[in-house]
Amino acid sequence: MIACYLSDGKFETTSHKDFEVVAQDVNVGRERLAALPLDVIIKILDTLGKNILKNPEIDSVPGVSYISLWLRRENLERICRFNYTDNRYLDGFCITETHFKMMAQPRGIVCHWIAANMPTLGFFSIVQALLSKNGSLVKMPPAYAPLILSLLGELPGISVNYKGSTYTGNDLLGAIAIVTFEGRSREASEQFSQVADCRIIFGGAEAVRAIARLPCRDHCETIIFGPKYSFAVFDRIYIESPGFTKSLDRFVRDIAVFNQMACSSPHVLFLEKSRYQVEEITSLLGEAFERLPAALRMQDIPTSLSAAIINARATYLLADKKNCVASKNLGWTILTGGDTCLEEPIQGKCIFIKEVNTVDEVIPLVNHKIQAIAIGIPDLMKREAFAKAVTSRGADRIVIPGTIHDFILPWDGIMTLNRLVRWVILRDDQGSQV
Incomplete structure (x- = not known):
């Protein structure tokens, strides 16, 4: 009926x-x-x-x-x-x-x-x-x-x-x-x-x-x-810039909106090596999560998703060369380390962080299932070269942090x-x- x-x-x-x-x-x-x-x-x-x-x-x-x-x-x-x-x-x-x-x-x-x-x-x-x-x-x-x-x-x-x-x-x-x-x-x-x-x-x-x-x-x-997949890439100059901490507030909002259920939700953040250790950036990211409005920080989580988050946290805490930083509840989770890859999405504000020598290491990971990539690459020539490379492999939208969910046309190409x-x-x- x-x-x-x-x-x-x-x-x-x-x-x-x-x-x-x-x-x-x-x-x-x-x-x-x-x-x-x-x-x-x-x-x-x-x-x-x-x-x-x-x-x-x-x-x-x-x-x-x-x-x-x-x-x-x-x-x-x-x-x-x-x-x-x-x-x-x-x-x-x-x-x-x-x-x-x-x-x-x-x-x-x-x-x-x-x-x-x-x-x-x-x-x-x-x-x-x-x-x-x-x-x-x-x-x-x-x-x-x-x-x-x-x-x-x-x-x-x-x-x-x-x-x-x-x-x-x-x-x-x-x-x-x-x-x-x-x-x-x-x-x-x-x-x-x-x-x-x-x-x-x-x-x-x-x-x-x-x-x-x-x-x-x-x-x-x-x-x-x-079905599509989205992620983010920040280069060294962007990470070391004065406005980097503020940009993390915009990035965590990208993660939190729709509780990572949308195709435009980022699941992995690739960081080009800089003078900051991954642990320092993870700490800043955690603070940004805590600054989210309560409505975004405390979204309802189904039982099956709760189990997946708990399992991922335990796996990363027990593994060598991996780590997990998370809220006391299941509000947000940061998983660091592991291979340079696009991890299977968990959702529920779970973000994977990978450190790379150069942003170009990310390019081979891109295929036609990639919808959006939020990039922090201040240099115009480097930004356009990266965008040309990843869009030629199938990515549809190259955006800046805080705008990944903006419904602009074309959409999915x-x-x-x-x-x-x-x-x-x-x-x-x-x-x-x-």
């Missing part, structure tokens, strides 16, 4: 045996959405970003303050320009340098499979569908639905004026449906896949493979955001909005004949 929490602009929980009715509602809503000027969609989303900070039940949730910043008008306009080159393509045919006009048409219904590692992920995916004027049919973990519904629940109260006409958040809301169903249900999964004009899949390797194999329409576009539209042409009757 399919549970639907939002459809046709109504926040009502309903049950369905298939997706026919829900898909019809999304289709009607997306046609209304497609008729809106892109500027109107952006103005409504900008207002939404401001309004969610005024709701005390939402603004304290980790990640919501960033969503508010991300929804700023200038940021959304920039994202669209970056993907479409000219935002006018979303609203109608525009002349190009050739003898025809071009327009970006939405693909239709986008079916989103949302992974269970990041509570706000579904919201970012929905907004990208809105910015490409697509309808959204979103399957998400039941535990995350209340947060997303709370965010979207601010839309009905939004009203904006544009060129003498009034538009409301309901004009966006009608193009969205939120559902849950048992992922192991082959029948429900196939039905969900077959109503899609585009599929966006977030998940681990096994889940991604299973979903990608589901039958779909011949014209369906599939965008996959599979994909210009998502560009993939969410079809580029269509209108031949100019006055153009030259071939």
Whole structure:
């Protein structure tokens, strides 16, 4: 059975045996959405970003303050320009340098499979569908639905004026449906896949493979955001710089946000040899962990994760040439020593520290599963040479500490909005004949 929490602009929980009715509602809503000027969609989303900070039940949730910043008008306009080159393509045919006009048409219904590692992920995916004027049919973990519904629940109260006409958040809301169903249900999964004009899949390797194999329409576009790994690299000059201690505050926040469950969460920190011993840097890192806000320092830890953390601590404390520095509780753990490698993630604010002779020793470890690398390399030429080397091997984003989770496009090497539209042409009757 399919549970639907939002459809046709109504926040009502309903049950369905298939997706026919829900898909019809999304289709009607997306046609209304497609008729809106892109500027109107952006103005409504900008207002939404401001309004969610005024709701005390939402603004304290980790990640919501960033969503508010991300929804700023200038940021959304920039994202669209970056993907479409000219935002006018979303609203109608525009002349190009050739003898025809071009327009970006939405693909239709986008079916989103949302992974269970990041509570706000579904919201970012929905907004990208809105910015490409697509309808959204979103399957998400039941535990995350209340947060997303709370965010979207601010839309009905939004009203904006544009060129003498009034538009409301309901004009966006009608193009969205939120559902849950048992992922192991082959029948429900196939039905969900077959109503899609585009599929966006977030998940681990096994889940991604299973979903990608589901039958779909011949014209369906599939965008996959599979499992990824992230880490950090600091060189000697960065470590010895006056601002290094302050940068550790930003780095531990990268570790703590989402409790290392996100693909963008760093799991290993590589340190180029410097005048400081690893033990000194570990001590500074521990102090930075203790300065974290209580909400990030004391996150809930499942029993299975607690066992993994305790086991890792014991292993490193008992091993030769390894060490463990940790909080008195299971709040954070620093594991030092061992081979120069990308360790299997533990999560729960467990960071591995490896010392290397030069940052170039890290380059051979990079492959196409690396999403983000937070680097501390002040020298411009050295930084760009390192970035060129690791991105050629598969890394997608090279960032600075404190920004590893920033949702910028491209993401995982994909210009998502560009993939969410079809580029269509209108031949100019006055153009030259071939």
